[in-house]
Amino acid sequence: MSTTAVDTLRSQVSGTVVAPGDADYEAARKVYNGMIDKRPAAVVRCNGSADVAAVVRLARAEGLDLSVRGGGHSAPGFGTNDGGLVIDLSPLQDVVVSPDAQTAIAGGGCTWSTFNDATYAAGLATTGGIIGSTGIAGLTLGGGIGYLARQYGLSCDNLLRAEVVTADGEVLTASERDHRDLFWALRGGGGNFGVVTQFEYQLHPVADIYGGPIAYPADRADDVLRFYRDYIAEAPESFGGFVGFHLAPPLPFLPDEWHFKNICLGVTCWTGPMDQGEKMVQPFLDVVEPVGSMVGPMPYPALNTAFDPLLPAGLQGYWKASFARGLSDDAIAVHADYGARVPSIQTAVHLYPINGAVQRVADDATAFAYRDVDFAPVIAGMWDNPADNDANIEWVRGYYDALRPYSVDGGYINFMDSDDQSRIKANYRGNFDRLGAIKAEYDPTNLFHLNQNIQPRP
Numbered sequence: 001m002s003t004t005a006v007d008t009l010r011s012q013v014s015g016t017v018v019a020p021g022d023a024d025y026e027a028a029r030k031v032y033n034g035m036i037d038k039r040p041a042a043v044v045r046c047n048g049s050a051d052v053a054a055v056v057r058l059a060r061a062e063g064l065d066l067s068v069r070g071g072g073h074s075a076p077g078f079g080t081n082d083g084g085l086v087i088d089l090s091p092l093q094d095v096v097v098s099p100d101a102q103t104a105i106a107g108g109g110c111t112w113s114t115f116n117d118a119t120y121a122a123g124l125a126t127t128g129g130i131i132g133s134t135g136i137a138g139l140t141l142g143g144g145i146g147y148l149a150r151q152y153g154l155s156c157d158n159l160l161r162a163e164v165v166t167a168d169g170e171v172l173t174a175s176e177r178d179h180r181d182l183f184w185a186l187r188g189g190g191g192n193f194g195v196v197t198q199f200e201y202q203l204h205p206v207a208d209i210y211g212g213p214i215a216y217p218a219d220r221a222d223d224v225l226r227f228y229r230d231y232i233a234e235a236p237e238s239f240g241g242f243v244g245f246h247l248a249p250p251l252p253f254l255p256d257e258w259h260f261k262n263i264c265l266g267v268t269c270w271t272g273p274m275d276q277g278e279k280m281v282q283p284f285l286d287v288v289e290p291v292g293s294m295v296g297p298m299p300y301p302a303l304n305t306a307f308d309p310l311l312p313a314g315l316q317g318y319w320k321a322s323f324a325r326g327l328s329d330d331a332i333a334v335h336a337d338y339g340a341r342v343p344s345i346q347t348a349v350h351l352y353p354i355n356g357a358v359q360r361v362a363d364d365a366t367a368f369a370y371r372d373v374d375f376a377p378v379i380a381g382m383w384d385n386p387a388d389n390d391a392n393i394e395w396v397r398g399y400y401d402a403l404r405p406y407s408v409d410g411g412y413i414n415f416m417d418s419d420d421q422s423r424i425k426a427n428y429r430g431n432f433d434r435l436g437a438i439k440a441e442y443d444p445t446n447l448f449h450l451n452q453n454i455q456p457r458p
């Protein structure tokens with residue numbers, strides 16, 4: 001892109017255009033995954049839908065690649081590219097809460113910590129991610145799994161309305177009333193259909209929760225996972241939480257001798273009456289003697305940011321995931337084996353429950369197609385040193401391959417990496433054809449292709 005074209009772009013938008021040579025270009029071109037090293041022609045920090053529409057039109061007119069960046073967390077680094085344009089929505093951080101209606105309208109660049117803080121002030125929350133720095137945009141558009149999902153459904157199930165800039169630069173409202181097909185596709189179909197500049201969510205009365213992390217010796221993981229499998233199938237829906245594997249972080253609730261050792265982790269979150277919290281969490285403390293725990297009453301946003309310091313931007317990252325139906329003893333044996341060999345302090349293996357309110361929505365009611373599974377396991381490889389890339393990627397792939405006999409074909413698009421594009425049909429199964437048709441209507445030239453891509457299919 002020529003300097004004249006960049007200058008023209010600057011004259012067309014109210015936000016900042018950052019181009020090669022500018023002081024903050026190095027920061028602007030980067031995304032959360034430090035493995036992604038791409039150099040776009042310009043990053044446009046958009047101030048609203050008019051800016052977004054201007055960038056969309058230019059990308060289309062010039063035939064440039066176009067990335068759309070919300071929180072920038074996608075493992076494959078879809079929020080940046082080589083030689084194209086980036087729509088960076090980070091200036092759009094406003095959250096307006098309507099306490100009476102129990103709804104919130106949030107800008108497309110908002111992160112969950114900003115969102116949760118704003119809704120907490122009104123004693124309200126909706127299902128969001130477990131890390132504060134993740135974008136509401138990518139997470140919601142792909143589905144959205146979090147502590148409140150068993151009780152209130154996925155994040156996308158709580159989406160009431162979206163303001164969308166389409167591939168031809170039009171600004172639309174998508175909801176159950178307007179552009180219903182588009183609204184259906186946005187709830188699980190990812191960033192394929194347009195740029196969402198504003199999200200409106202249903203909120204619920206959730207403020208303080210009872211829960212927190214509990215660490216167990218990794219060699220007792222089979223007992224913990226068997227317990228969790230049975231507990232989470234029957235637990236009241238006000239209980240959210242997951243189990244997984246980590247290296248023990250050097251935090252005060254864990255004894256020094258356990259720091260950096262392999263642990264199995266349970267994270268609990270009870271949103272029901274506070275005086276029942278202890279009773280709900282106690283079985284997690286009884287199943288195996290914990291190495292340490294930090295359980296008690298806390299604000300919902302505190303649990304959702306508890307792990308943020310462990311996961312700063314810039315880590316190397318490689319992820320794999322598939323949904324699982326049931327959790328057999330053989331699958332648990334695979335988890336216990338690989339989980340006990342988590343190779344880095346930032347790597348997280350989590351087994352999120354898919355049940356309760358998530359399963360009460362039909363598979364074809366939104367684009368998110370896997371409501372009939374039981375778990376969404378993710379092997380989220382993250383580490384510091386690029387010299388460790390090969391070893392860490394090999395461990396993630398080995399774990400994933402070993403789990404394949406116990407997994408369904410499809411996975412959650414938000415847990416997928418750049419080498420998962422071939423799985424797109426399996427990820428959407430019965431919804432795939434309808435998504436292709438909606439894509440053909442709203443983005444016939446596949447302008448929005450830097451995502452888990454659904455090709456237009458008239």
Ligand code: FAD
Nearest residue numbers: 070071072073074129130135137138139145191196414451
């Ligand atoms: P981005 O990289 O900005 O975007 C991701 C995708 O969405 C890209 O394809 C992008 O083009 C598209 N997109 C972004 N913004 C918009 C927009 N406004 N309009 C249209 N398209 C857009 N997932 C969960 O479900 N639950 C979790 O608890 C959870 N925890 C996570 C923790 C970490 C540390 C990380 C790295 C990821 C986590 N994820 C979780 C996965 C997360 O849902 C995905 O990485 C998601 O894509 C992040 O959204 P983003 O806006 O931050 O990412």
